[in-house]
Amino acid sequence: MRWAPLLFGLLSLTMWEAAVRIAAVPVYILPGPVAIVGAFVADPLGLVASLASTLFVTFAALAVAAVLGAAMAVAMSASRLAQAAIQPWAVALQVTPLPAIAPLIIIWVGEPFVALVVCATIIAFFPMFANTAAGLASAPPELNDLFRLYGANRWRTMALLRLPAALPYFLTGLRISGGLALVGAVVAELVAGSGGFASGLAYRILEASFRLEMPRMFAALILLALAGILLNFGLGSLGQVILRRRGLA
Amino acid sequence: MLSVSHVGRRFPGGVEALRDASLRVSEADFLALLGPSGCGKSTLLRLIAGLDQPDEGRLSWDGRPPAPGDIGYVFQDATLLPWATAADNVFLPLRLRGVTRDAAMPDVRAVLHRVGLAGFEKARPRELSGGMRMRVSIARALVTRPRLLLMDEPFAALDEFTRHRLQADLLEVWRGAGCTVVFVTHSIYEAAFLAHRIVLMTPRPGRIDREIESRLTPSPETRLDPAYAALVAEVSRSMADALR
Numbered sequence: 001m002r003w004a005p006l007l008f009g010l011l012s013l014t015m016w017e018a019a020v021r022i023a024a025v026p027v028y029i030l031p032g033p034v035a036i037v038g039a040f041v042a043d044p045l046g047l048v049a050s051l052a053s054t055l056f057v058t059f060a061a062l063a064v065a066a067v068l069g070a071a072m073a074v075a076m077s078a079s080r081l082a083q084a085a086i087q088p089w090a091v092a093l094q095v096t097p098l099p100a101i102a103p104l105i106i107i108w109v110g111e112p113f114v115a116l117v118v119c120a121t122i123i124a125f126f127p128m129f130a131n132t133a134a135g136l137a138s139a140p141p142e143l144n145d146l147f148r149l150y151g152a153n154r155w156r157t158m159a160l161l162r163l164p165a166a167l168p169y170f171l172t173g174l175r176i177s178g179g180l181a182l183v184g185a186v187v188a189e190l191v192a193g194s195g196g197f198a199s200g201l202a203y204r205i206l207e208a209s210f211r212l213e214m215p216r217m218f219a220a221l222i223l224l225a226l227a228g229i230l231l232n233f234g235l236g237s238l239g240q241v242i243l244r245r246r247g248l249a
Numbered sequence: 250m251l252s253v254s255h256v257g258r259r260f261p262g263g264v265e266a267l268r269d270a271s272l273r274v275s276e277a278d279f280l281a282l283l284g285p286s287g288c289g290k291s292t293l294l295r296l297i298a299g300l301d302q303p304d305e306g307r308l309s310w311d312g313r314p315p316a317p318g319d320i321g322y323v324f325q326d327a328t329l330l331p332w333a334t335a336a337d338n339v340f341l342p343l344r345l346r347g348v349t350r351d352a353a354m355p356d357v358r359a360v361l362h363r364v365g366l367a368g369f370e371k372a373r374p375r376e377l378s379g380g381m382r383m384r385v386s387i388a389r390a391l392v393t394r395p396r397l398l399l400m401d402e403p404f405a406a407l408d409e410f411t412r413h414r415l416q417a418d419l420l421e422v423w424r425g426a427g428c429t430v431v432f433v434t435h436s437i438y439e440a441a442f443l444a445h446r447i448v449l450m451t452p453r454p455g456r457i458d459r460e461i462e463s464r465l466t467p468s469p470e471t472r473l474d475p476a477y478a479a480l481v482a483e484v485s486r487s488m489a490d491a492l493r
Contacts, residue, residue, distance in 0.1 A: 142328040145300050150345040150393075151317035160344070164332050246332045247373035 031215040036222065039215035047204060047216075051223050054200040057113065057185040058178075058231070061120030065177050068121070069128025070170060077136040078158060094126040098184060102191040112192060116200070119191075120184030124177040131176070135169025136162045168248060171239035178235040182228050250276050250396065250429060251297065256306035258292050265454035266292040269306070272448065272457060274397075279423060279430045281444035283437065283484070285492070289455020290433045294399050297431060298322055315397065318346055321390030321428075323400040327382035329374040329389075335361060336370035339388045346393070356392055363422055364388045380411035387419070391426055398423075400432045404439065413472075416442055420467050437488065441480045442471060449484075451491050458491040 013033045019025075020032035027035055040047060072090070076083040102119050109115035139161050147157045189202030201220050208217035243249035253272040259265045267289035274280060274297075282290040295301040296308065298320055321342075329338045336357050343353040361370060364384040374382055383403060390398055404412040416439065423430055434440050440447045447461045463480055471477050 140326070140328055142324040142326065143330070145295075145298075146322065146324075146328065146341075147345065148300065149298060149317065149320060149322055150342045152345045156345060160341070161330070164330070167332075247334075247375065248332055 028212045028214050031218055035215040036218045039213070040219040040223075043216075047201070047220055047223055050199065050201040050204045050220070051227060054182070054185050054189065054202065054224075055227060055231075057116045057120055057188075057200065058181045060117045061124050061184060062174070062178055062181040064117065064121045065124035065128050065181065066170075066174060069125050069173065069177075070132045073129050073132035073136055073166075074158070074163075076133060077162065078154065090126065090129055093122060096122070098123055098187050099191060102188050106188070106192050112199075116185060116188045116192060119188030120181045123184030123187075124181035127176040127180065128170070128173045131169045131173030132166050135166030138169065139165040164246075167246065168239075168243060171242060175232060175235040175239060178231045179228055182224075182231060186224065250274055250311050252309050252311075253293070253297070254306050254309070256293070256296060256303045256308065258289070258296065258301065259304050267296075267303075268454040268456045270455075270457045271306075274429060274431060277427060277429055278446060279420075279444050280432065280446045280448060281440035282431065282433045282448050282450060283435070283440040283488070284450030284455075285435060285452055287452035287455065288450040289452070290450050291401050292455060293450075294401050294431060294433050297397075298399055318342060318393035319396050321393065321395035321398045323383075323386050323390045323398070323403045325402045325405055327374070327379075327386040329382060329385055331374050334371050334373055335366060335377070335385045335388075338374070338385055339392050342389060342393050353392075357388075360388045360392045361385075363391070363425060365418060378411075379407055380415060383407065383415060384418075387422065391422065391428075394426070395428055398426075398428050398430045400430065402433055402435065405435070412439075417469055419443065437481055437484050441465075441477060441484055442467060447484055449488055449491050459487060461487060 017032040017034055020030060031039075072086055076086050098119060101122070105118050105122075106112075106115045109118055136158075143161055144157070147161055152160070185200065186202040189200040190206060193200075193203035193206045201224055204220045205217055205224075208214070208220065240249060251274040253270060253274075256267060256270045257265070258267040270289070270293060272293075282293060284290050292301070296303055299315070329335075330341065333341070336354070339357045339361060340350060340353050343356070344350070358367075358370065361367060364387050366381065366384050366388065369377065369381065369385075372381075374385070377385065386403070390400075404415050407415065420443065432440075432443060434443075441463065445463055447463065449458045449461065450456065451458050461480075461484055465471060465474065465476055465480060
């Protein structure tokens, strides 16, 4: 049972390779796994360095989105005025397609790294904000009554009830936003790459597609997918560890 | 200690939860508010706690009005902080009043001992059974030494065996604490077992129908006492009569 996924993967790869060879599919249409591995081995450092650059943007954006999203959710839950002021803008930010505004941001911000982080933050922000806001409101009304009964003010209630209640929601948001930050970073790199700055993995994909180097393009795509899976798994495990320590899981 | 006079409460949706309710609660009373759902018993309890305000009538306290900590409240669910240990949950009311953990811990341990949870100080709510969680909740309500303990169907969600144990233990704790208890329930048996005074309430709109005095001296054998069976019969008859 344990080996089933691995065996299935190997079988699929073998059939892929066989199909490409038997049908003599040109490598610029669909390369086989062997060609893809070959492309990676030919320039592993280049691809990994590009991946590191993309991940750097991803983590920076995730950190900014987490801090900003949580802070705005707290402000919103603490004051009706803040809620009325913030909510529509948060939604507007969420529904704006990133590729549509990325060129503007890249022109305005100038500094490439910052521009990429801003773009990825825009995508990663909303789940952090929405999840934290839901978590802050998740404490049962009886507990809110209890805090009132003992004369707790708004800030005590925030610190001792609403913030701890929001933690599991925040961690879920972090996991969702981690994947989205990566997507945001890649989209921003694609837009920026066509404008001339070249560092991330998305640019390698773009570059390979211009040169019809399909195996290299696939290698970059697979690296990206692996990074996404690891990111999701890592953030999920981090959440589990924290919740277990808090006695919540 | 408290008079409720001609109190009415209508919710914004138009539902009249309580009409013209009057009640006197005396020092060291054990009073049950008994009735089917929708009879306004929980609404009345929230009004007494000050968690809600009446639209009509007034509540007046003999002497000084209650300060935070003078009233303990136990809900139907234990409503503990899931991330905090039993001791920290019981510490919460004192913490909200500015007592330091070191100063509070002797009291916290004592009250946990009193509700039968000595040795469970470090347990998290999810590691405890439903009955034990309710014990923590009662300990939390008692830790401030309240003058008045309000309980809103605290045992309704527990199985019958656990409920019987907790009812008997509650009477013991009540005698030890010397506070006044107002206990909301929809169980005739529970009201007859626990309370000195049973206040019958009827729904739509919620109102107080009548009051029945118990002459039982509750003990572990009460449930086998013919006087208890007679009281249950009397309350059942009155309730059927009131609901007609």
